[in-house]
Amino acid sequence: MPTSGSPGTAWPISQYVLKVHSRCDLACDHCYVYEHADQSWRGRPMVMDARTVAAVAERIAEHAATHRLRRVSVVLHGGEPLLLGPDRMRQVLAVLRRRITPVSHLDLLMQSNGVRLSEPYCDLFAEYDVRVGISLDGDRAANDRHRRFANGASSHPQVLRGIGLLRTPAYRRLFAGILCTVDVRNDPIAVYEALRAVRPPRLDLLLPHATWANPPYRPAGRATPYADWLLAVHERWTADGRPMPIRLFDSLRSTAAGGHSGSEWVGLDPADLVVVETDGTWEQVDSLKTAYDGAAATGLSVFTHTVDEVSRLPEIALRQTGLAGLSAQCRTCPVVTQCGGGLFAHRYRESNGFDNPSAYCADLKELIVSLSARHDVEPPVTAPVDQDGTDLPDGLLDRIAAGRTDADAVRFLAESQLAITRAMLVEVADGTPVTERTGWEALVRLDREAPDAVEETLRHPYVRVWAVDARRQLGTDSAAAAQLSCVAAAAAVRAGANVELDVPMRAGVLHLPSLGAVTVPEPVTGAAVLTVEPGRWRLRHAAGTTLVSFDGDLHATAPQVTGGRWQANRRLAFAGTTILFEDLDPHRDCHDWKAAERPDASTLARWGEVLAGAWSSIEADLPHQAAAVRAGLRAVVPLVDDPTGTLRSSTARQAFASVGVALADASATAVMIAHEFQHSVLGALLDLCDLFAPSPAVRLTVGWRSDPRPVEGVLQGTYAHLTITEMWRQRASREAPGGPAHQRHEQFRTWTADAADALLGSGALTPAGNRFVRRLAAALTP
Amino acid sequence: MNIAENQQVSMTEWLSELRRRPLGEIPVARAVDVTRTVLRHRDDAEGGVEVARFGSVA
Numbered sequence: 001m002p003t004s005g006s007p008g009t010a011w012p013i014s015q016y017v018l019k020v021h022s023r024c025d026l027a028c029d030h031c032y033v034y035e036h037a038d039q040s041w042r043g044r045p046m047v048m049d050a051r052t053v054a055a056v057a058e059r060i061a062e063h064a065a066t067h068r069l070r071r072v073s074v075v076l077h078g079g080e081p082l083l084l085g086p087d088r089m090r091q092v093l094a095v096l097r098r099r100i101t102p103v104s105h106l107d108l109l110m111q112s113n114g115v116r117l118s119e120p121y122c123d124l125f126a127e128y129d130v131r132v133g134i135s136l137d138g139d140r141a142a143n144d145r146h147r148r149f150a151n152g153a154s155s156h157p158q159v160l161r162g163i164g165l166l167r168t169p170a171y172r173r174l175f176a177g178i179l180c181t182v183d184v185r186n187d188p189i190a191v192y193e194a195l196r197a198v199r200p201p202r203l204d205l206l207l208p209h210a211t212w213a214n215p216p217y218r219p220a221g222r223a224t225p226y227a228d229w230l231l232a233v234h235e236r237w238t239a240d241g242r243p244m245p246i247r248l249f250d251s252l253r254s255t256a257a258g259g260h261s262g263s264e265w266v267g268l269d270p271a272d273l274v275v276v277e278t279d280g281t282w283e284q285v286d287s288l289k290t291a292y293d294g295a296a297a298t299g300l301s302v303f304t305h306t307v308d309e310v311s312r313l314p315e316i317a318l319r320q321t322g323l324a325g326l327s328a329q330c331r332t333c334p335v336v337t338q339c340g341g342g343l344f345a346h347r348y349r350e351s352n353g354f355d356n357p358s359a360y361c362a363d364l365k366e367l368i369v370s371l372s373a374r375h376d377v378e379p380p381v382t383a384p385v386d387q388d389g390t391d392l393p394d395g396l397l398d399r400i401a402a403g404r405t406d407a408d409a410v411r412f413l414a415e416s417q418l419a420i421t422r423a424m425l426v427e428v429a430d431g432t433p434v435t436e437r438t439g440w441e442a443l444v445r446l447d448r449e450a451p452d453a454v455e456e457t458l459r460h461p462y463v464r465v466w467a468v469d470a471r472r473q474l475g476t477d478s479a480a481a482a483q484l485s486c487v488a489a490a491a492a493v494r495a496g497a498n499v500e501l502d503v504p505m506r507a508g509v510l511h512l513p514s515l516g517a518v519t520v521p522e523p524v525t526g527a528a529v530l531t532v533e534p535g536r537w538r539l540r541h542a543a544g545t546t547l548v549s550f551d552g553d554l555h556a557t558a559p560q561v562t563g564g565r566w567q568a569n570r571r572l573a574f575a576g577t578t579i580l581f582e583d584l585d586p587h588r589d590c591h592d593w594k595a596a597e598r599p600d601a602s603t604l605a606r607w608g609e610v611l612a613g614a615w616s617s618i619e620a621d622l623p624h625q626a627a628a629v630r631a632g633l634r635a636v637v638p639l640v641d642d643p644t645g646t647l648r649s650s651t652a653r654q655a656f657a658s659v660g661v662a663l664a665d666a667s668a669t670a671v672m673i674a675h676e677f678q679h680s681v682l683g684a685l686l687d688l689c690d691l692f693a694p695s696p697a698v699r700l701t702v703g704w705r706s707d708p709r710p711v712e713g714v715l716q717g718t719y720a721h722l723t724i725t726e727m728w729r730q731r732a733s734r735e736a737p738g739g740p741a742h743q744r745h746e747q748f749r750t751w752t753a754d755a756a757d758a759l760l761g762s763g764a765l766t767p768a769g770n771r772f773v774r775r776l777a778a779a780l781t782p
Numbered sequence: 783m784n785i786a787e788n789q790q791v792s793m794t795e796w797l798s799e800l801r802r803r804p805l806g807e808i809p810v811a812r813a814v815d816v817t818r819t820v821l822r823h824r825d826d827a828e829g830g831v832e833v834a835r836f837g838s839v840a
């Protein structure tokens with residue numbers, strides 16, 4: 001089976017660390033940049049200049065376009081990136097956003113010591129959507145042990161002030177989390193309590209960098225002090241109900257269940273990160289600098305080499321090979337799938353390089369074994385997941401697999417999705433402070449009194465997108481849960497009920513999911529009070545009062561508005577009825593490409609023609625599934641056009657029955673809608689039934705992409721291409737032999753059949769997955 | 783069937799019970815289990831959905 005890391009493969013790289021400033025205003029003695037073996041920083045420019053930033057942005061964008069990367073993250077790092085100053089920082093951010101965002105979803109992050117964080121900086125980060133991680137080692141005593149100014153003074157008060165800024169409502173969404181380097185001389189509970197007190201959305205506990213050449217500090221007589229320290233934190237964190245995610249523990253829990261680790265510290269996930277120094281040289285992960293002078297060097301530069309060239313380097317390719325790239329001792333270790341040999345840099349020994357277990361091997365083993373014992377006594381997830389399809393209604397799996405999804409099958413999936421959204425709302429509401437539950441209380445009442453109105457609102461695809469997000473932020477950001485009031489308000493409007501709710505306004509906008517948005521004249525952010533009565537609402541906010549009144553049906557009449565503006569969600573003709581054209585919901589921006597702004601009247605008219613034409617094409621080219629599309633598809637989200645004119649479409653994992661599409665002609669739009677709808681159907685099926693076992697190390701080669709793909713990606717792609725094959729078969733049947741439709745049909749049929757074979761041979765499918773792919777393959781030759 | 787007491791029901795059965803029960807009467811522990819199950823290995827997974835590649839072939 002082809003896997004990652006085969007010679008010559010340019011593995012896609014999606015994470016980039018940019019050293020924008022090479023100096024730091026602290027002099028932490030555990031910092032790998034200045035205090036470890038590699039001293040290459042001394043010969044480099046202090047800041048990354050504009051020319052270098054432009055070249056990096058160009059390389060990343062070009063790589064993201066070639067590999068069709070859905071997401072790219074760029075981490076601004078140093079030294080201390082805030083030493084750049086707000087003006088230079090703005091230039092860096094502007095260039096990165098301008099060049100990369102049109103190609104791929106760009107996550108911008110910054111890792112900082114927080115000392116210089118200020119309001120102007122936070123405003124800038126809010127403008128460019130940059131999330132900020134802060135380094136803090138715990139309580140004052142712990143932090144002062146290493147994180148001091150060059151004159152020895154404590155940095156603790158300044159760092160807490162910086163974190164305080166990130167905790168204010170205006171900037172809370174910028175707070176990415178805290179990075180804490182463990183020191184076993186610190187009291188684990190005091191460190192944990194101090195970090196918990198600042199309520200980070202995520203906590204990273206890092207082992208101090210060490211190698212076999214420069215072993216970790218161990219107090220005399222203690223075999224596994226780091227494991228003991230981490231286990232003490234784990235115990236307290238679990239007793240506390242896990243108030244925030246701690247990445248190391250979550251990674252180990254995930255790898256224990258066969259999943260991804262999502263980090264380079266443990267597990268067998270392929271390394272997916274490169275570094276750019278201030279002078280534009282490409283380097284490997286920074287932690288290698290702890291090993292020996294020059295360990296991270298590649299000899300390549302952004303001015304002369306592409307990301308593909310970096311990714312083909314043998315030292316990078318080695319780190320894509322999972323188990324095969326580990327030392328003999330690790331390969332036979334009973335906990336290797338969880339541990340993965342630890343951080344690559346920590347394996348270094350002068351005599352044989354990185355072909356060793358981690359210098360923390362004993363601690364990692366002890367930690368993993370003890371945590372597994374603890375997980376065993378925790379209550380397991382009690383909802384059993386179907387592995388062989390027997391929980392599904394008779395014949396459903398086979399019909400869906402064969403591309404014969406009918407209206408009943410889609411309705412069954414939609415009902416399951418509705419139930420899942422309800423479960424998510426219960427969980428979010430439960431995690432919301434009692435004083436902030438007016439929205440939930442209203443929704444519970446409406447669910448009894450007007451269940452149809454609640455149901456219709458909860459079926460809106462982006463309610464679940466919001467709920468998944470809010471659930472993640474429970475305990476750290478109650479603002480996320482406040483949107484529940486907007487869901488309740490939308491249900492109340494539909495029901496013609498009376499409610500009064502505390503609602504969140506953002507930049508002068510109150511959004512009612514699936515209905516529309518009220519915009520008030522001032523860009524107010526914060527709580528407002530919404531009173532809904534039949535045919536009339538009143539919104540009291542920081543800048544005054546806005547009144548909206550309408551006769552009977554909100555969609556049939558243009559409401560009268562004083563003190564603001566109402567923008568209704570619009571519907572366009574599709575499938576003999578209408579479909580929601582979603583260009584308002586802030587949660588719609590979860591697709592691979594940016595959601596387009598609300599189009600003007602003439603563009604909307606063009607969309608109307610395209611969707612009507614696309615439906616005719618779906619009816620003609622996909623006769624077996626048109627009824628399913630009609631019954632199932634709920635929304636179309638317009639996406640920003642590709643600058644090169646390439647067609648764009650996307651399905652968001654959590655937004656069932658909604659497709660994102662950039663404007664194109666009707667025939668291409670039909671293909672895109674059919675393709676994305678398949679993803680939605682399969683996504684909903686995967687919620688109910690496991691078709692594959694998580695196998696992060698397995699990568700399969702497919703015809704439609706140049707890079708080896710994970711199993712779920714191949715399954716999704718194969719399933720979508722089944723439908724595209726069918727569409728081209730129908731189109732070809734109306735064309736003379738040898739025409740372009742015949743060629744395309746043959747191309748898609750071959751790709752799909754080969755990918756189905758690769759899946760069947762991967763060993764990753766469950767019994768249900770095996771049956772699914774066999775049916776799918778059989779359906780390719782009707 | 784009552785999901786509050788019965789641990790041995792399938793996911794599909796759980797969901798139809800969640801669908802029928804009034805929102806205010808859904809046990810939180812069950813809701814949490816369903817959510818966690820649904821998001822089991824999809825929370826951070828990369829590469830779940832293949833990006834449509836239509837530029838040259840559709």
Ligand code: SF4
Binds near residue numbers: 330333336339361
């Ligand atoms: S515990 Fe030690 S031997 Fe086992 S995988 Fe980790 S580093 Fe290798």
